[in-house]
Amino acid sequence: MNSSSSVYKVAFIGCGKRAHEHAIGVQTDSRLKVVALSDISAASAETLNNEFGFQASIYTDHKEMLEKEKPDVVLICLWTPLHLPVFRDCAEAGAKAVLCEKPMSATWGECQEMGKIADEFGCQLTFSLQRRFAKGNQTVRRFIKEGRIGQVLRLDLYSPPNLLDCGIHTFDQAISYMDETPAKTVLGAVDTTEIYNWFNVPSECGATGQILFANGVQASLYSGSIDTWEPSQDMTKIWAGVRVIGTEGFIEVMWDGQIVKGINYDDPSWKPEMELSSMSDQMIGYVRHAIDCLESGEEPEASHQKATRASEIIFAVYESVRRNARVELPLTGVTDSPFITMLNDGQFAK
Known part of the structure; x- marks a missing residue:
């Protein structure tokens, strides 16, 4: 969190359909300011930027984005095999919270590895079990x-x-x-x-x-x-x-x-x-609760521990x-x- 304000810097990695649904939750939380969008398709990032009026910087390389923008909160909206490596990049870059698309990963070992990384770096990891x-x-x-x-x-x-x-x-x-x-x-x-x-x-x-x-x-x-x-x-x-x-x-x-x-x-x-309950209602609740827990230190309702049990x-x-x-x-x-x-x-x- 920035010391000069009570607003968290937010970045998206992956700007497709699910990113648009997550963005509804982000947009309604005044504690969140989207500063960067990353997608291998710059056009997809631009579409998300324009639809929600984020006025965020656009990147096609998420590692470059993490290094330059140093976001507090990252939303990972990527295909399943990319969840582990990209989450590792976010945790190592100092992200305080990551909201990742489900499922966790394609293998059981990788699911467990994501939990270990979250615990090691003290990064709050949740998965979009928004229901x-x-x-x-x-x-x-x-x-x-x-x-x-x-x-x-x-x-x-x-x-x-x-x-x-x-x-x-x-x-x-x-x-x-x-x-x-x-x-x-x-x-x-x-x-x-x-x-x-x-x-x-x-x-x-x-x-x-x-x-x-x-x-x-x-x-x-x-x-x-x-x-x-x-x-x-x-x-x-x-x-x-x-x-x-x-x-x-x-x-x-x-x-x-x-x-x-x-x-x-x-x-x-x-x-x-x-x-x-609409998907929008659920995503608003999911994002707001994740940020509430980031501030309170409580285990989130959609924590990686709960996603791991399922x-x-x-x-x-x-x-x-x-x-x-x-x-x-x-x-x-x-x-x-x-x-x-x-x-x-x-x-x-x-």
């Missing part, structure tokens, strides 16, 4: 704490393909509902009928599995095209989100906090209202496929992406 700031998700967390559905017994987890890029939202949503309880064991399978490639990382087209959390809650995982599941009419409404089943009822919630249904067995009149489940699913066995967590002895290793070894050849 934690959706009004409906905040309400569901409150309902669960109040015991509206009794003691949580089981979770049904739904995600579009693929686990690395989409499943992280579902796992993070589930973990947040259980007061950050980590997973204990994972048993998984993947569908490789098609191989997708999102942000330069190959992935499965579907997955399923069983997860046991440390608090004893059992979870079933469904990931992929919902048309192939032949689910009941109610289940078709949840293609991305969580069904929480308790001793006294259940609640069904989409990713962005849309409550599809809530039932209390003893109180049929209980009907939780739908609370809609990421661990993803790589444990892949490792379970490799071992043909249930995997105990914490996940040790794994640094690669088991899925990518098996794919490269021809294990999924038709």
Whole structure:
């Protein structure tokens, strides 16, 4: 933070679509002043600059930008394989906080490495798990704490393909509902009928599995095209989100906090209202909270520690496929992406 003012100097690395969504959150926080934009396409940086009126300096080399501008806060909006090396550059350049696009990284070892760098340099690292700031998700967390559905017994987890890029939202949503309880064991399978490639990382087209959390809650995982599941009419409404089943009822919630249904067995009149949150609302909450925590020293709601817990489940699913066995967590002895290793070894050849 600049000693002469209460404003943080902000820089973007990567100025594509997601940068525009992050910029909405940055623009509404008076503590933040965007001083620099970096992208290998100067035109992309200019577009972002003009759309938000940042009047920032434009760079095509992020290392040059970090050296000259010395930003306090950096937003990394790049493809997945670039997250680790660019975050390392930011931490070494003295950035106090980095808000990075999810997922963390393409391999489990790199996810852990990002956390180690953050801790070593004292750089606050968060990932854009902005759905934690959706009004409906905040309400569901409150309902669960109040015991509206009794003691949580089981979770049904739904995600579009693929686990690395989409499943992280579902796992993070589930973990947040259980007061950050980590997973204990994972048993998984993947569908490789098609191989997708999102942000330069190959992935499965579907997955399923069983997860046991440390608090004893059992979870079933469904990931992929919902048309192939032949689910009941109610289940078709949840293609991305969580069904929480308790001793006294259940609640069904989409990713962005849309409550599809809530039932209390003893109180049929209980009907939780739908609370809609736009992506803009969520990004505003995410950015503001990250800066609040930078000032207070508290762990952010979307901290790298929390992103790591969700990421661990993803790589444990892949490792379970490799071992043909249930995997105990914490996940040790794994640094690669088991899925990518098996794919490269021809294990999924038709």
